[in-house]
Amino acid sequence: MLPRAAGKPLLATLTAAPRCKPLRSLKPLTTPTRAASSSSSTRWRTRQSTDPYTAHAKLSGLKSRAAFKLLEINDKHRLFRPGDTVVDLGFAPGSWSQVAVNRTSPGGRVVGIDVIPAQPPRGANALQGNFLSAEIREGVRAFLGEEGRGRVRSEGEGVVELERAAAKEEEELDVGGRDHEDKKAGRTVNVVLSDMSEPWPLGTSTWVKSVSNPYRRMLNTSGIAARDHGGSMDLCMAALTFAYDTLVTGGHFLCKFYTGAEDHALEMRLKKLFEKVHRIKPDATRKESKEAYFVALRRRNGVSREEVLGE
Ligand SMILES: C[S@@+](CC[C@H](N)C(=O)[O-])C[C@H]1O[C@@H](n2cnc3c(N)ncnc32)[C@H](O)[C@@H]1O
Numbered sequence: 001m002l003p004r005a006a007g008k009p010l011l012a013t014l015t016a017a018p019r020c021k022p023l024r025s026l027k028p029l030t031t032p033t034r035a036a037s038s039s040s041s042t043r044w045r046t047r048q049s050t051d052p053y054t055a056h057a058k059l060s061g062l063k064s065r066a067a068f069k070l071l072e073i074n075d076k077h078r079l080f081r082p083g084d085t086v087v088d089l090g091f092a093p094g095s096w097s098q099v100a101v102n103r104t105s106p107g108g109r110v111v112g113i114d115v116i117p118a119q120p121p122r123g124a125n126a127l128q129g130n131f132l133s134a135e136i137r138e139g140v141r142a143f144l145g146e147e148g149r150g151r152v153r154s155e156g157e158g159v160v161e162l163e164r165a166a167a168k169e170e171e172e173l174d175v176g177g178r179d180h181e182d183k184k185a186g187r188t189v190n191v192v193l194s195d196m197s198e199p200w201p202l203g204t205s206t207w208v209k210s211v212s213n214p215y216r217r218m219l220n221t222s223g224i225a226a227r228d229h230g231g232s233m234d235l236c237m238a239a240l241t242f243a244y245d246t247l248v249t250g251g252h253f254l255c256k257f258y259t260g261a262e263d264h265a266l267e268m269r270l271k272k273l274f275e276k277v278h279r280i281k282p283d284a285t286r287k288e289s290k291e292a293y294f295v296a297l298r299r300r301n302g303v304s305r306e307e308v309l310g311e
Pocket residue numbers: 063064066067089090091092093094095096097113114115116129130131132195196197198199215218219
């Protein structure tokens with residue numbers, strides 16, 4: 001089991017993704033009923049039951065193994081600070097939001113958006129809708145426009161925390177008129193995360209099975225590299241457009257994508273808006289997957305929309 005400091009929430013003691021033992025040294029959590037099958041749902045179940053990150057996530061009270069990717073990235077790049085506002089795109093089932101709530105406490109605010117209905121983890125807010133829709137993006141911005149909305153207040157300390165967060169914001173952003181530009185543009189978000197994967201409609205029988213578990217259906221990629229790549233580029237562009245509109249100067253952006261012909265162009269856009277851009281594959285990413293992440297640090301001041309988005 002992972003180390004746990006007495007009296008502290010377990011997440012606070014996790015500093016990095018665990019160095020996992022090789023698969024064969026860990027016993028499967030459950031014995032797969034059929035060792036080999038061509039059914040993708042059976043393969044998914046088998047893979048989950050033998051995956052050490054899945055086992056660690058369960059033991060740590062995390063909603064999914066994806067948490068370890070964000071923990072690793074945050075340990076390296078320090079995305080979060082107490083009091084931050086974080087938007088988590090494609091948040092379900094919610095392990096990134098768990099990490100964000102933990103790392104922005106006290107006084108943070110985490111808002112998750114997902115196309116499927118999902119219960120947000122404790123301390124986070126959830127909005128349901130397809131983020132590719134402009135109307136949904138506008139709804140999210142309206143939610144964020146109310147400063148206190150969705151911010152965690154611990155009993156008796158709420159007002160103090162809010163004041164502390166507001167004071168910190170003023171102190172840190174009142175440099176060279178940057179806060180003025182952010183305020184004028186209505187930008188209030190410190191970190192935008194996107195772990196969205198293109199939803200892929202499976203065959204009828206899986207659809208029926210998935211009614212009680214829509215999350216499983218959404219987890220699948222098509223398996224066709226070009227299609228997954230294209231879909232991920234659309235989702236990344238929607239996330240980047242949103243980040244352009246809402247991220248404060250100095251804010252950070254983290255975005256999942258599937259590698260392919262267009263990712264270089266996306267990287268170039270990111271380099272225009274952010275001081276530093278890294279392309280990474282966290283340890284918890286499955287080796288066979290084409291999944292990777294862009295971590296873009298410190299939004300620059302005064303970059304035009306056209307330069308970044310070509311609009
Ligand atoms: C890999 S999961 C995210 C896992 C999450 N980061 C966690 O730690 O629990 C990808 C999520 O993206 C969501 N998604 C995909 N396309 C979306 C869209 N257009 N709008 C909103 N959510 C979307 C899916 O429903 C799915 O829940």
